[in-house]
Amino acid sequence: xxxxxxxxxxxxxxxxxxxxxxxxxxxxxxxxxxxxxxxxxxxxxxxxxxxxxxxxxxxxxxxxxxxxxxxxxxxxxxxxxxxxxxxxxxxxxxxxxxxxxxxxxxxxxxxxxxxxxxxxxxxxxxxxxxxxxxxxxxxxxxxxxxxxxxxxxxxxxxxxxxxxxxxx
Amino acid sequence: xxxxxxxxxxxxxxxxxxxxxxxxxxxxxxxxxxxxxxxxxxxxxxxxxxxxxxxxxxxxxxxxxxxxxxxxxxxxxxxxxxxxxxxxxxxxxxxxxxxxxxxxxxxxxxxxxxxxxxxxxxxxxxxxxxxxxxxxxxxxxxxxxxxxxxxxxxxxxxxxxxxxxxxxxxxxxxxxxxxxxxxxxxxxxxxxxxxxxxxxxxxxxxxxxxxxxxxxxxxxxxxxxxxxxxxxxxxxxxxxxxxxxxxxxxxxxxxxxxxxxxxxxxxxxxxxxxxxxxxxxxxxxxxxxxxxxxxxxxxxxxxxxxxxxxxxxxxxxxxxxxxxxxxxxxxxxxxxxxxxxxxxxxxxxxxxxxxxxxxxxxxxxxxxxxxxxxxxxxxxxxxxxxxxxxxxxxxxxxxxxxxxxxxxxxxxxxxxxxxxxxxxxxxxxxxxxxxxxxxxxxxxxxxxxxxxxxxxxxxxxxxxxxxxxxxxxxxxxxxxxxxxxxxxxxxxxxxxxxxxxxxxxxxxxxxxxxxxxxxxxxxxxxxxx
Numbered sequence: 001x002x003x004x005x006x007x008x009x010x011x012x013x014x015x016x017x018x019x020x021x022x023x024x025x026x027x028x029x030x031x032x033x034x035x036x037x038x039x040x041x042x043x044x045x046x047x048x049x050x051x052x053x054x055x056x057x058x059x060x061x062x063x064x065x066x067x068x069x070x071x072x073x074x075x076x077x078x079x080x081x082x083x084x085x086x087x088x089x090x091x092x093x094x095x096x097x098x099x100x101x102x103x104x105x106x107x108x109x110x111x112x113x114x115x116x117x118x119x120x121x122x123x124x125x126x127x128x129x130x131x132x133x134x135x136x137x138x139x140x141x142x143x144x145x146x147x148x149x150x151x152x153x154x155x156x157x158x159x160x161x162x163x164x165x166x167x168x
Numbered sequence: 169x170x171x172x173x174x175x176x177x178x179x180x181x182x183x184x185x186x187x188x189x190x191x192x193x194x195x196x197x198x199x200x201x202x203x204x205x206x207x208x209x210x211x212x213x214x215x216x217x218x219x220x221x222x223x224x225x226x227x228x229x230x231x232x233x234x235x236x237x238x239x240x241x242x243x244x245x246x247x248x249x250x251x252x253x254x255x256x257x258x259x260x261x262x263x264x265x266x267x268x269x270x271x272x273x274x275x276x277x278x279x280x281x282x283x284x285x286x287x288x289x290x291x292x293x294x295x296x297x298x299x300x301x302x303x304x305x306x307x308x309x310x311x312x313x314x315x316x317x318x319x320x321x322x323x324x325x326x327x328x329x330x331x332x333x334x335x336x337x338x339x340x341x342x343x344x345x346x347x348x349x350x351x352x353x354x355x356x357x358x359x360x361x362x363x364x365x366x367x368x369x370x371x372x373x374x375x376x377x378x379x380x381x382x383x384x385x386x387x388x389x390x391x392x393x394x395x396x397x398x399x400x401x402x403x404x405x406x407x408x409x410x411x412x413x414x415x416x417x418x419x420x421x422x423x424x425x426x427x428x429x430x431x432x433x434x435x436x437x438x439x440x441x442x443x444x445x446x447x448x449x450x451x452x453x454x455x456x457x458x459x460x461x462x463x464x465x466x467x468x469x470x471x472x473x474x475x476x477x478x479x480x481x482x483x484x485x486x487x488x489x490x491x492x493x494x495x496x497x498x499x500x501x502x503x504x505x506x507x508x509x510x511x512x513x514x515x516x517x518x519x520x521x522x523x524x525x526x527x528x529x530x531x532x533x534x535x536x537x538x539x540x541x542x543x544x545x546x547x548x549x550x551x552x553x554x555x556x557x558x559x560x561x562x563x564x565x566x567x568x569x570x571x572x573x574x575x576x577x578x579x580x581x582x583x584x585x586x587x588x589x590x591x592x593x594x595x596x597x598x599x600x601x602x603x604x605x606x607x608x609x610x611x612x613x614x615x616x617x618x619x620x621x622x623x624x625x626x627x628x629x630x631x632x633x634x635x636x637x638x639x640x641x642x643x644x645x646x647x648x649x650x651x652x653x654x655x656x657x658x659x660x661x662x663x664x665x666x667x668x669x670x671x672x673x674x675x676x677x678x679x680x681x682x683x684x685x686x687x688x689x690x691x692x693x694x695x696x697x
Binding site: 134 | 621622623627656670
């Protein structure tokens, strides 16, 4: 696999990195199963009803099954690839297995912090935190935090963004 | 003394300091400031502020009537201007009738009118009536603390704009309005949609603009005397100093050497070649005519929209005036500028020309070269090196691009961008970050460190093998991220280093970036061409 690169490049030691909640793996797996169930089953059923081609239906079902299995297996590593850290004046978020990403946002630039959670996330007591600056591209999300942590993070961010208030 | 009196009425937004994030997002919602009706300089204000007239005393003033400086309706011709296309169509139609029927404008038999014309006429009359009603029920009110647009038609609406929230004020003279000596005032309030005031007389619009800008900058009315002396042709006050003008010849040259024109000419070549090969002259005519028309309209839009481009230093800040059919006069909110981009298309490089775009908060979108009215992203439509320098220095007086050493991108980048990798470069000094890329159109970004919203480093399987990573520096919504490629260890360090620079830059408070650079470019009364 390609994750052999030293982690330090995208997860430098100059910050205390924190991970997502392990329960978020469950959410990812469930949502992979659910979306696959809907998408691939409907596709397979439709191809069977419309075309009556056994081989096509088998291929669709096989691909769907493989993709779902891949996502379910992968979910654990994917969730563990996420990391976020609060430094003195900025927030760092890193994630990704194939494509690695490191986003650094100064607290002073945060315009809005949103906490959201859907039914799946709520069932595990988790929430997503979305950080919004004046630039659309720099929109960053930390998914799957325990709800209390998410709310605490939001409040802390807002406080820090006021203190570091760089205006615009 | 209320607490708000102890500090200047308006600080540059950066210095305005602590605002809650939510408030910044909804920054356009002008919150009700405490009315400082007891201000000592109020009387002086009233005498010399925007309105020269006395405030109306007809009791229409709302609750805070004590602080109302003026109240007035839009110009009475507004309803006419708003439906001028319809009016022109009507005049043309009836004009033709008149000529065809030898003096008989309205035929005796109404049935001879085509049915659609009756509908158009009816719709036109209804909209005239509606506009008249809107005009009658709309009031522009200036008070000591805010500017209000009251609309009491079917729905009652009151837009309140606190003076400190005003980002920029533009005066636009659209074609019809310009013929009648009227102008539209657009008040940009940052996050929300700009407030359009249609229409005021030209002089009034300029007075209002100057008044609002002075208030937005917290200047007392006496420090900047009203700079009247505007006309249908330009918008130039007594105190304005012209830094730069772009002659029409430059604009034509720029349009002639643009990619777009090249593509259009190539498109014209296709029917020409096919027509010649198959010997069908009709195809040549039919295929080329529409393309010829689009070439003509392209050339005219490029040239007309930027016609008589003038960059001037005024007491209220930088001002750009341009346009042949619609005259647009916009004040560049220097302290809101997030980044600039210098574009050098391949053909323009041959003649040493470049275009400068700027993005500031509140800008809706990228302006291409259309005859667009209102706030525009184009700071300099075309100019040589000196012109670009003048424009840059007018914006940020002590930024010297030549002094910034650009480091080329890694050689490994040629595998992911075989044509453009040579042009990838990045450099910085204490104040700005410079990012260059692009082989067809070379784009140079200049982003003040203090304006960086966030930095993102990305790498994928291929890039990781090559030991490189992509870096995006995000500034504002309008521009895409400034993107560059760096070798691996430097790349991930860059994100943190850049943010450290941004923090230091902000801490230095950037006096020159935050305040409109008045008189900072004394020796630059340069006008090229």
